[in-house]
Amino acid sequence: QVQLVESGGGLVEAGGSLRLSCVASERTFTMLGMGWFRQAPGQAREFVAAISRRGGSTYYADSVKGRFTISRDNAKNTVYLQMNSLKPQDTAVYYCAARQRVAITTTLNDYDYWGQGTPVTISS
Secondary structure: OOOEEEEOOEEEEOOOOEEEEEEEOOOOHHHOEEEEEEEOOOOOOEEEEEEOOOOOOEEEOOOOOOOEEEEEEHHHOEEEEEEOOOOHHHOEEEEEEEEOOOOOOOOHHHOOEEOOOEEEEEEO
16 A cells, blocks of 8 residues: 655745645655646546656646646655646645556546645635
């Protein structure tokens, strides 16, 4: 069982930045594809970004492309989401997810493990 713990959420003004972190308990972290999802109040959980096991491939939702960057540090069992130029519509609970497959994916149901989420609120 892989445990994922997110941190770094908070309240910032529009145009600001935040960096989310997700630490995985799995010692074989390099075997996990990682993703970030978010869920706004009253809405379905949606894909934000994904990164391959070694970090060589990344993929982003169109809504965050050019503003968000996903990265990972396999030595620290950690995946990051750097969020810049934040907008009020980025307000959501952000979830880290992991999957034990080679290919990265944007599909929620393809992920095997989930964190508890960290809230992000962007004020206008």
